Amino acid sequence: MQLNSNEISELIxxxxxxxxxxxxxRNEGTIISVSDGIITIHGLADAMQGEMIELPDNRFALALNLERHSVGAVVMGPYADLCEGMKVRGTGxxxxxxxxxxxxxxxxxxxGQPIDGKGEVKAERFDPVEVIAPGVIDRKSVDELSKPVTKR
Incomplete structure (x- = not known):
């Protein structure tokens, strides 16, 4: 069957x-090395210090070393099956x-995921792990000394 130019134009x-x-x-990258729970990722140009990086199988890594062309991240969980070439994604x-x-x-x-077998944690809110400490002036001063504990 032959198509004429009108039919082709109409189809297009x-x-x-x-x-x-x-x-x-999406901010995606590729694992370029895995060593003792530390992965190096190429391609996450917009990664932030302390950002959660999504790995395969609903695992995460924490971006800690930001370089010009790569990101170093600590894997939060098992890492033995991670290998070079796997795709990862920045979560923002x-x-x-x-x-x-x-x-x-x-x-x-x-x-913050439960590992005690008592079901899901119903949290009221989430707070960042890394926060700026209050200034020295804002802190409560120490008004009692603590005794050192010694074992006999």
Missing amino acids: RERIANFDMASEA RILEVPVGPSLLGRVVNTL
Whole structure:
């Protein structure tokens, strides 16, 4: 069957009209080395100090060493199966953990995820792990000495 130029033009117009141009900005990179829980990533140009980097299998790493063409990150969990060439993604979120009364008596990992088998932590809010300490003037002064504890 032969298509004439009118049919081809109509087909092209229809495809253009129905073209879905949805796009999403993503900060992606590639692991270029893995060594003792430290990964080096190429391609995360917009990474921030302390940013959570999403790894395969819903794991995370913490960006700590920002260089011109690479990012060094500490893996927060098992890393034995990570290898060069794997894709990772910047989350744009600084490491934060759940805080509040719901954490009393709970055991959580470095990401604030429960590991005590008591179900999900229902946090009221999340706070960043790294915060600027209050100035010396704003702090409460020490008004009692603590005794050193010695074992016999």
